[in-house]
Amino acid sequence: MSDVRLRLSGVSRTYRGGAGVHGVDLDVAAGEIHALVGLNGAGKSTLMKLMVGMLRADAGTVEVLGRNIFGTDGVDWAQVGALIEYPLAYGELDGRTNLLMAARLRGMRGRAAATAVDGAIDELRLDRYAAVRARRLSLGNKQRIGLAAALQHHPRLIVLDEPTNALDPSGVILLREALLRRAEAGAGILISSHHLDEVARIATRISVIADGRIVGTLDPDGIDIERAFFAMVYTAEATTS
Amino acid sequence: MNALIDAVAVESRKARSARVLWSTGALLTFGVATLAAVVVAAGRTADPAMLAKLGPQAATGDWTALLATAAQVTAAGGLLAFGVGLSWLTGREFADGTISGLFGLPVSRSAIATAKLIVFLAWAVVVSAALTVLLLVAGFALGLGAPDVAAIAGVARQFALGALTALIAVPAAWAASWGRGLLPGIAITVGILVLAQVSVLADFASWIPFVAPAFWSIHPDVDSALALSVVPLVPLIFGAATVMVWRRLQLDR
Numbered sequence: 001m002s003d004v005r006l007r008l009s010g011v012s013r014t015y016r017g018g019a020g021v022h023g024v025d026l027d028v029a030a031g032e033i034h035a036l037v038g039l040n041g042a043g044k045s046t047l048m049k050l051m052v053g054m055l056r057a058d059a060g061t062v063e064v065l066g067r068n069i070f071g072t073d074g075v076d077w078a079q080v081g082a083l084i085e086y087p088l089a090y091g092e093l094d095g096r097t098n099l100l101m102a103a104r105l106r107g108m109r110g111r112a113a114a115t116a117v118d119g120a121i122d123e124l125r126l127d128r129y130a131a132v133r134a135r136r137l138s139l140g141n142k143q144r145i146g147l148a149a150a151l152q153h154h155p156r157l158i159v160l161d162e163p164t165n166a167l168d169p170s171g172v173i174l175l176r177e178a179l180l181r182r183a184e185a186g187a188g189i190l191i192s193s194h195h196l197d198e199v200a201r202i203a204t205r206i207s208v209i210a211d212g213r214i215v216g217t218l219d220p221d222g223i224d225i226e227r228a229f230f231a232m233v234y235t236a237e238a239t240t241s
Numbered sequence: 242m243n244a245l246i247d248a249v250a251v252e253s254r255k256a257r258s259a260r261v262l263w264s265t266g267a268l269l270t271f272g273v274a275t276l277a278a279v280v281v282a283a284g285r286t287a288d289p290a291m292l293a294k295l296g297p298q299a300a301t302g303d304w305t306a307l308l309a310t311a312a313q314v315t316a317a318g319g320l321l322a323f324g325v326g327l328s329w330l331t332g333r334e335f336a337d338g339t340i341s342g343l344f345g346l347p348v349s350r351s352a353i354a355t356a357k358l359i360v361f362l363a364w365a366v367v368v369s370a371a372l373t374v375l376l377l378v379a380g381f382a383l384g385l386g387a388p389d390v391a392a393i394a395g396v397a398r399q400f401a402l403g404a405l406t407a408l409i410a411v412p413a414a415w416a417a418s419w420g421r422g423l424l425p426g427i428a429i430t431v432g433i434l435v436l437a438q439v440s441v442l443a444d445f446a447s448w449i450p451f452v453a454p455a456f457w458s459i460h461p462d463v464d465s466a467l468a469l470s471v472v473p474l475v476p477l478i479f480g481a482a483t484v485m486v487w488r489r490l491q492l493d494r
Contacts, residue, residue, distance in 0.1 A: 015493070084341055086339060088342025090258075092255065092260065093255065093258055101251045101255070104250055105248075105251055105343075106346060107347050
């Protein structure tokens, strides 16, 4: 079985007006936390939308767990956990029921679903909110529910777009530990962020995106990665303008 | 098949907790039953001015008056209620942003859209049944006595009218999906309502599926009953179109 959990080859998607992503090659291996960093509007979310079929690429291919996402073989999506844009948290349902629904949408039922949900509630310290309807939760706690929904089934590939959005410091630490545990267990993880310090703590690899293109990589253990990041971004912008 | 079962389980669980569906269903059932009961109660008074206002049908103050009034209100109010319910069921995923969580799942969006339509129809059948029962309760409470054969046929027709009205509301699902929100669904429901009511008042085009249930409820004869056979075309065509929108959906706007 391939060690590559996600592979994008020459992926392009251009919106009206020219924005989008252009000729992106990117992969995520098993056990790796690959961070995608860029300024707002750089193309991070577009790229992640392409990974789960929210958008179709104009060119190139997206392979998830070794299968083309629009191929006839079909991806085993039950082995994927993603949180892109809004958390899957329905206001009329409490935290626990939301997680049970997310598990059911991945084919988990009965005791297996209940065990997974209990584990996620425990791991992300959601016990106080398990019986509270999502519409009464703060944005940060809704985000925790969404993260739990993406992680609770221990997927082999995890794709998270700006996962620390609205999280408080304790939520950030809980997420960081949850991701490190899953990477250690063999999951391939891709996270996008515009917080360099945050991703540098956990990433094994950092790719920089600017103007819809991957413009370089950063060493997570590097000394002044902020300076290196901006140098890459400004060089890319100067080249394309 | 398992994916559809999972999708129906999720959608029905969401629907059971949905205030919109509970309140819309309650408004329709209690609203129609109360209105029909008030009209019949007024018809049983001896005030000639009131009887003249109510017209010959309602003025009889019996089961026929109760059911005829309920049918007229259901044809219009039911369409609006079912259209709002279905617009919410489909459009809320876009309005709440939860649509982004429905990608990258083993349960396809086609299955989710189909499940929404199944849950909607189940909800509409329950609401229609509840309204029918409530009308029977109202009739007995008004002292109309045991319903005769014609009244029992009218009760059955009332239930069928509710279900048929739900079927012609299905374009709301397509509009809410295509327009990515609740308002397009509600707008198309209002459009269908206007078309149906104007056609009934003008006694015109009873064979149009959107018009047939309302026409049949007011003129329940052989011709209007035959015209009902075209009604299933609406959920079939617009149900398929809704599933197609969800299958091909891209979050590009």
